[in-house]
Amino acid sequence: MNGLWEPAADSTLRDEFFGFTNFTLLAILGLLVMIFIVRLLTMRFAPTVLRTIIRSEAIKSKTVQDSDKALGTAVGVGLAYFLVTVMIDDMSRVGSPVLMPDLAVSFLPSILQFIVAIAVVVWAFRLVNIVHDVVMMFDSDDQLDGTEKTLISALQSTLRFIIIFVGAVFVADSMGFDLTSLIAGLGISGLALALAAKDSISNFFGAITVLLDRPFKVGDWISVGTAEGEVIEINLRTTLIRTSADTIITMPNANLVNTPVENWGKRRWRRWQTQLHLDINADGDAVNTFCERVLKTIESHPKTLKEDASFCQVSMISATSLDVDINLYWDVSGGVEERQERAKLIIDIKNIAEDLGIEFYDGRVRQQR
Incomplete structure (x- = not known):
């Protein structure tokens, strides 16, 4: 690589302003304009591309219309992040017109990476809703039974957990945290965290037990202790029950494992x-x-x-x-x-x-x- 476009030695583009050369400031301004244009182009053409791939109208709506802004932001800022890293690498070249203060070199890529991570997480989080439409697309009678509703609820909860976890890792990396040290620290303090989060862990394994043993499914009418109603969601931590008074009871999954569950939906008569x-x-x-x-x-x-x-x-x-x-x-x-x-x-x-x-x-x- 011969480097970025190089102005003459006496060009005003090489003049400095608060640690930046005019060339660098113009390049950053160009990157901002590029982010805006790329975001608009992505929002404009991504739906066209996805509509040629996806046949389900419901999936098209949720993958395109509900998440196109986040996707456009991720693409635009991601491209800007790549170009900024190229500019920073070019600073080490003799005669490079790119010049930034150390503070900008340290924080500008991190800020862009942080924005990309957040945009990708938001985009992926909105895509979780397509699980319902994917299952509907393969359902022969276009009517979801209790087992399929339970599968959808479990998959959506699992995907949300994975997205949040992976997103947190990328956000931590963009903020400069040493992931190796962080993981090592988690190993040392793992026992303390396990004790502090024992209820959450119990609820998680309670959800696994419910999904494997299937004492009930979404749509069943159950009684658990003093709670009675229709199961509307089975999540990783809690199960939501809608009562006959149209209120919603949030039941920790650990309670469902340790308390007898009366399932009215499994009656033979x-x-x-x-x-x-x-x-x-x-x-x-x-x-x-x-x-x-x-x-x-x-x-x-x-x-x-x-x-x-x-x-x-x-x-x-x-x-x-x-x-x-x-x-x-x-x-x-x-x-x-x-x-x-x-x-x-x-x-x-x-x-x-x-x-x-x-x-x-x-x-x-x-x-x-």
Whole structure:
């Protein structure tokens, strides 16, 4: 390399200003303009390139539109960092027009490297969201089940952790930390750090246990201690549970390992028990017929099972009512379907009672008689 463009010895470009030659100041100004132009060009053409590679519109949106500014900054400042290092290397050449004070030589590359590291981390952090779209792209029915949601949640948490860790290493390097000494220091103080972070470590291994043993998955309704709700996220440190009141409980993963977890989502069937109060004046034969017809309706219902364990029979008599117990088992996919089928069955039971001339007991009505 013959060096950068070299002005004449008596050129004003070689005049110094606060330790910089005019040539160097113009070069730095040119680098700033170049950063701006390269950033705009990257933001302009990166989407075009990525759209020719990526077919999923959702992935295009998140890889291009949501992160193009960070990518443009990383490319522009990264190129400036390379050129600054070339300029600094050229300073050692005899007759070089490049001149900077020692402070600039020490800090300018570090500042640029720091900006590049932050921009890359921001860009990569935003790309984590494409995990969901990648899984959706390979999903045949376009509907994510609980296992796929759990996989997405785990991958996103893991990628975020890796990005933050690697980004922290690059940021530390840009700030001048000796990574070798830092790692050695971590080895010496590893025990102290482990003791201080024992809860975080327990939560991390709790997440690993949950992902391997799979006591539940995203979308399951679980009970853990006094907490109950739907699992919406499984992260490396915590699991998020949305309650029936629409609040979110942040449950440390270590608690999930050490506390019994009741998973309502793994039920093979849903049991429903209720009691009907028939008017005490109802005809006995009609009541028997009522119980038989209700049981037959339950056994022939397309959404019930365990016919042998289902029943509808008189269980108690009082001065005012005949009590009939009903027990059945729903074979449904979720709570919404269960409520729908239960509503239909209740209407059928009401129609059977009306057909047989049986009235239900109402204490308020009898008190008025």
